[in-house]
Amino acid sequence: PNLPRMLGVSGEPEPAGEHTIRPLEAHGVRFMSIGLLVPEGQAVVWRGPMLHGAIKSFLADVEWGELDYLLVDLPPGTGDVQLSLTQQTFVDGAVVVTTPSAVALEDAVKAVDAFRKLDVPVLGMIENMSYFVCPDCQARHAIFDTGRTEARARSLDVPYLGAVPLHGAVRRGGDEGRPVVVAEPESEYARALQDIAGRLAQRVSIQTLGREENKPASAG
Numbered sequence: 178p179n180l181p182r183m184l185g186v187s188g189e190p191e192p193a194g195e196h197t198i199r200p201l202e203a204h205g206v207r208f209m210s211i212g213l214l215v216p217e218g219q220a221v222v223w224r225g226p227m228l229h230g231a232i233k234s235f236l237a238d239v240e241w242g243e244l245d246y247l248l249v250d251l252p253p254g255t256g257d258v259q260l261s262l263t264q265q266t267f268v269d270g271a272v273v274v275t276t277p278s279a280v281a282l283e284d285a286v287k288a289v290d291a292f293r294k295l296d297v298p299v300l301g302m303i304e305n306m307s308y309f310v311c312p313d314c315q316a317r318h319a320i321f322d323t324g325r326t327e328a329r330a331r332s333l334d335v336p337y338l339g340a341v342p343l344h345g346a347v348r349r350g351g352d353e354g355r356p357v358v359v360a361e362p363e364s365e366y367a368r369a370l371q372d373i374a375g376r377l378a379q380r381v382s383i384q385t386l387g388r389e390e391n392k393p394a395s396a397g
Contacts, residue, residue, distance in 0.1 A: 178212035178221060180250070185354020189213060193240040200239050204359050209239050225257040232261045246381070254284060263295045270300035270384055272338065272377060277304055277325040285326070289333055300338075300380040302330040303373055307340035310365065336380055339373040342366050 181187055184203035190213055193199045200207040211221055211231065223231070241247065251258055262268060271292040275285035289299050304326035309318045317323075320343060330337040341347070344366045350357040358367045 178210060178215070179351075180208050180210035181212045182354060183351045183356070184208060190239075197238050197240050200241060203354075204356060207241060207244070209235050225261075228257050229261040229265075232258065233265055236266055246378075254288065259291065260295070263297055268297050269381055270298040272300050272303060273335075274303045274305050275326055276306045277319075277321040277323055279325075282325060282329055286329065286333065289335060298384055299333075299335050300377060300384065301336040302326055302333075303338050304340040306343040309343045336376075338376045338380070339369060341369050341373070 181201075184206065186201050186203045186208075188201065190198040190201060190209065198209075200209045201213065202208070215221055249262060251262070271288075273285050273288045273292075275281045285302065289302075292299050304323070306321055307319075307326075308323045309320050310316070311318065323340065326340070327337045342365065344357075346361055346364065347357050347366050350360055357364065358370050361367050362371075
């Protein structure tokens with residue numbers, strides 16, 4: 178629901194046909210969000226069947242066109258949304274994002290286990306708010322004990338995709354609708370996100386290649 182603010186776009190989706198709508202676009206990214214369909218400030222209090230229907234609608238009733246990737250931003254934890262998504266479409270893999278705190282990592286481990294039980298490959302883990310770079314002295318400070326996500330990923334045999342620093346520019350980019358990779362593409366924090374995206378793309382390619390190699394041959 179926060180995507181419209183984070184991407185700096187407002188308004189309602191336009192119809193593309195009798196039963197379809199067009200996604201909105203910002204910074205070269207097409208997107209659809211519950212935040213476009215409910216009044217600002219209104220809570221989305223939905224039970225499982227309504228969430229199931231929303232996911233189905235976003236997958237089937239949006240004219241996405243040709244895409245490189247379709248990313249679904251899921252709520253944290255293990256619940257109806259994750260289950261509905263895996264029931265309604267093929268999922269190449271999941272990415273688990275966590276902070277280095279023990280509490281957050283406990284939930285991340287459960288998420289990894291849940292996706293594995295649903296036969297969804299876990300493409301990697303990302304450590305958010307990993308460290309803080311002092312703007313005056315440029316020293317790194319591990320406010321939340323950096324590096325714990327990488328260690329936990331190794332213990333789970335899950336790829337570690339990288340760390341995102343804690344920085345005001347990342348927060349401002351989300352609040353103001355200008356992602357830091359657009360506003361400050363040469364900054365350390367933007368490069369961190371770009372590197373993670375590159376590693377994730379590699380993991381998707383590897384996963385796709387492995388699936389093709391393991392596909393049973395057919396005789397005609």
